[in-house]
Amino acid sequence: MKFIVSSTYLLKQLQVLGGVINNSNTLPILDNFLFDLKQDKLTVSASDLETTMSSVLDVDSDNEGTIAVPARLLLETLKTFPEQPLTFVVEDNNTVEISSNHGKYALAYADGAEFPKAVELANPSETTILGDILASAINKTIFAAGNDDLRPVMSGVFFQFSPENLTFVATDAHKLVKYQRNDVSASQVAEFIMPKKPLTLLKGILAGSESDVLIEYNDSNAKFTFDNTELICRLIDGKYPNYEAVIPKENPNKLTISRNQFLSSVRRVSIFSNKTTHQIRLKIAGAELNISAEDMDYSNKAEERLTCSYQGDDMQIGFNSRFLTEMLNNLNADEVSLEMSLPNRAGILTPVDGLDEGENVTMLVMPVMLNN
């Protein structure tokens, strides 16, 4: 087995795939890239058992064969090369020899057959979506997903496909984001929960991408195909909580405010809040929004007043400022509106402007119980 490939081209692909590989693996073979050569097509795969990603590279060769090459060693070496052709030759003594303009390097390889096979999706459904749209859907939702091992369904993003629209939901039970696209649709109704890791990878690769992504899915796995790359991952098993039921329908109190102003005030005030709980208090009366925080342990205190447009009763509501800043940061509108009903019911944050055609974002943030 022998092939010739450009060093930077290979590095670029491998760095993307390297994101799949965990730092510590129970199966040593997972520390490797799988190289599967078929004439002038080299398929490189990386896997952590849950997620498998592979890319097809054009190389110069007329051989066939599969080997598993140590990922870290290969990546470190490739990083140091300037652009040049590299020749990979598999020797008899279980090493693969790389020849560059500078010299020769030998790496021990493992048998490609040991590498776990990616699952084949049995009778999948499919839908196509523009890469950039998928990336922004992930970007808008993933931060709201939880980290609780005890509730695995909440550690992923919920994909809800229907012939009318696509909906993406993430929640950690304290905040919730629902991102809807009415300009894209699927052929049939489908729902599945995607784990965070493959989504983070996809987000990185697909940002700004103009190519179409083919999404195939069944009950247990999903497969994303785009350009020369393919990502297959296991879905999170379980029933996603009924999020529609917790979105309050009637919210008589509506606050509209400049996002930037609100965000920077919340940020500043939250510096003075308790370092563990990050609690701030919003007091709204008339056209004035009062944001305050207090850290009793250190006698730190802050209070800011902002003008806003507000319709509804005067109210006081407490929030974890972390949640508010994360959400406000994630939006790119100039104006946002916060709809509330009662101090112990969710506040609904929506952008007033800055949305694309067919785009719809709803963010929910649960308050903290205030004593009064």
Add this chain to the structure above:
Amino acid sequence: MNKTILHLDLDTFFVSVERLINTALKNKPLLVGGLSDRGVVAACSYETRGFGVHSGMPMKMAKELCPEAIAIKGNAGTYSKHSDDVTEIIKEHVPLFEKSSIDEFYADLTGMDRFFGSYKYASELRQRIIKETGLPISFGLSVNKVVSKVATNEAKPNNQLKIDYGFEKPFLAPLSIKKIPMVGDKTYQTLRNLGLRQIRTIQEMPVDVMQRVLGKNGTVIWKRANGVDNTPVIPFCERKSISTERTFDKDTIDVVMLNGILIAMTENLAYQLRRGEKLTACITVKIRYSDFNTYSKQLRIPYTSADHILIPKILELFKTLYNRRLLVRLVGIRFSHLVSGNYQINLFDDTEEILNLYHAMDYIRKRYGDKSVIRASAMGARTIGRMHNPFNGQPPIVLAHRKQ
């Protein structure tokens, strides 16, 4: 610069308060403490001490030693109120003070000599407290907390003592080593076995010897014996945990009752958390079997102050902890890792009804007292719970014998 530290201690505080309420008790032997079979003496009047009664001893034994003594159950609420009265007066008159327990205060009078004369000022303060509250109080005045405390103990009852600067060592020298705060029964025995009786001997010893015998504490005790102590007067006491426990009159294996008590305890402590705007992240259940073996188990949880999260967790902990099929003597719970904050509402688990219910119950409790509304399952344990707010910056009310 030398400091001037004043230590004030209310003499037989609980007894004095009882006598204030009922003057007929004056000059009579009096015991305050639990009256049940398991009760202990929390305070005893000077009249009973001649019979060998001391605080911390089982009430039964005390009554045997001094049969003519009058035993009173006592009421922590009344005591706190009188203690607060004294605190008010001290607060008005000194620049910096620390309330180290319900009946003890330290005040930093450093620098006041220039204007008043610390000893004269302290004497006037003491007279004022006696006049305004009717409670006997003693004080010791010296350069640091330890020497002042020892001086107060020497001055008692109802008297005062000043240790002049430079005379700390000679003052301590002739006293028994038992008088050093920190030397309890155990350490006393260890030191007596070394042939030590007077503090003088410790003063003459090299510090290494003490360290070899008692470890780190040895150094501290040696320093204290030499009248050296640099701990500052701390005006505010921050609660790091809140806890409650119950010793039963009779050991029990009634798990239903135990669960009821645990629920009552959790409910009460959770209310304390909410009232003080605190959250807990670590809960502990403690159990003592009839053979006095004590076990406890703790669990880290996400920050919370909600009954419906805490109660199941506590019961679950108890279930795993109670595995010896023995009679239980005591159960207790503790919430620690406290931070200021309010409960973060959960989108899916919390319903509006339950939040409104908490809100309403807390409102009723604030107005009509801690135990005005409780869970039906906790009704069996009606005496669980405390009266005062644990987060008011004051030290917990400790029984006299548990101070050190």
